[in-house]
Amino acid sequence: MAVKVIGTGSALPEKIVTNDDLAMIMDTSDEWIKERTGISKRRLSTGETVADLATAACERALEKAGKTAEEVELLIVATCTPEQLLPCVACQIQDRIAAKNAVAFDLNAACGGFLFALNTAYAYMSAGFYKTAVVVGAEVLSKIMDWEDRSTCVLFGDGAGAVVLEKREGIDGILGFVQQSDGAKGHVLSCGSRAVNNPYCKQEPLYPYVIMDGREVFQFAVRQVPACINQVLENLDMTIEDVDLFLLHQANARIIETIARRYKLPIDKFPMNISEYGNMSSACIPVLMDQLNREGELKEGMKLVLSGFGAGLTFGACTMIW
Numbered sequence: 001m002a003v004k005v006i007g008t009g010s011a012l013p014e015k016i017v018t019n020d021d022l023a024m025i026m027d028t029s030d031e032w033i034k035e036r037t038g039i040s041k042r043r044l045s046t047g048e049t050v051a052d053l054a055t056a057a058c059e060r061a062l063e064k065a066g067k068t069a070e071e072v073e074l075l076i077v078a079t080c081t082p083e084q085l086l087p088c089v090a091c092q093i094q095d096r097i098a099a100k101n102a103v104a105f106d107l108n109a110a111c112g113g114f115l116f117a118l119n120t121a122y123a124y125m126s127a128g129f130y131k132t133a134v135v136v137g138a139e140v141l142s143k144i145m146d147w148e149d150r151s152t153c154v155l156f157g158d159g160a161g162a163v164v165l166e167k168r169e170g171i172d173g174i175l176g177f178v179q180q181s182d183g184a185k186g187h188v189l190s191c192g193s194r195a196v197n198n199p200y201c202k203q204e205p206l207y208p209y210v211i212m213d214g215r216e217v218f219q220f221a222v223r224q225v226p227a228c229i230n231q232v233l234e235n236l237d238m239t240i241e242d243v244d245l246f247l248l249h250q251a252n253a254r255i256i257e258t259i260a261r262r263y264k265l266p267i268d269k270f271p272m273n274i275s276e277y278g279n280m281s282s283a284c285i286p287v288l289m290d291q292l293n294r295e296g297e298l299k300e301g302m303k304l305v306l307s308g309f310g311a312g313l314t315f316g317a318c319t320m321i322w
């Protein structure tokens with residue numbers, strides 16, 4: 001009995017914003033952004049909401065999997081940028097696609113969110129609660145960027161990706177997970193929401209945009225991602241050479257290149273789409289997975305490692321047989 005990804009889907013806003021476009025509205029350049037991050041362009045919402053993008057990604061994944069919305073028993077959305085606090089994005093999707101038999105809820109582990117949501121679904125399914133699930137990573141990060149802060153706003157993009165999971169006899173699928181959190185380092189990547197404001201207490205409003213110590217985050221990523229990958233492989237008696245492809249969180253091409261160099265592996269084992277889309281937080285891994293799936297790059301039996309990291313701090317890795 002295994003839990004397997006049987007379908008993928010993604011959805012992106014239509015608006016493409018290049019580095020040169022940004023250079024027209026702030027003091028930056030294509031050269032600086034490309035050299036430091038590998039990003040050339042990103043998609044930004046011109047009105048598409050997290051629920052819009054997540055719903056479209058979900059529908060495409062279900063279509064690819066050959067499943068109907070009614071067959072979905074569990075629907076988890078990883079997001080840190082919902083437009084509405086209530087109801088959660090997963091319940092909005094449930095309503096829009098009429099997934100009336102699904103238990104639906106959101107999970108926020110920032111850029112680590114998709115992996116955390118995938119692990120949550122896997123745990124529920126392994127424990128026998130559900131047989132069919134959809135896991136979505138969806139963000140409209142552009143609304144939590146300070147567009148006066150060139151050191152953060154150029155890095156991020158908007159988008160959504162989804163996978164359909166099925167638990168079945170006689171298949172290969174997810175092999176294992178490693179998940180970790182380090183709340184003591186939460187300050188290196190943060191964003192405020194609402195302060196306490198009631199008849200008995202009025203706190204100062206919180207700063208509602210992303211604040212990041214880029215160098216700290218960079219160092220954390222190049223240390224923790226390999227540590228998680230090593231751990232998940234060791235748990236399964238696998239080695240780095242057993243892995244066909246590494247689908248890593250697309251935060252910075254230099255982070256991914258550093259990790260590939262440390263492992264002395266060719267960079268083409270680390271597919272990237274950051275140049276096109278920037279960092280879409282929880283949407284990065286499922287969008288990349290959908291792209292590779294639709295391009296026929298994921299062949300049955302391939303061994304994949306997924307690894308993500310982000311605010312929290314949260315980080316983790318997963319191995320699966322495609």
Ligand code: COA
Pocket residue numbers: 027028029032033036037111150151152154212213214215217218251252279309310311
């Ligand atoms: N355009 C032009 N110049 C910029 C700029 C921009 N968009 N943003 C910052 N700069 C300037 C800075 O002001 C600084 O100028 P100064 O030296 O005159 O003070 C200079 O570029 C260097 O900035 P620095 O912060 O040292 O650059 P860096 O090499 O550390 O790269 C990041 C910055 C953010 C690209 C890099 O640290 C990074 O990618 N970190 C990881 C972030 C991440 O992955 N976050 C998401 C995690 S999920």
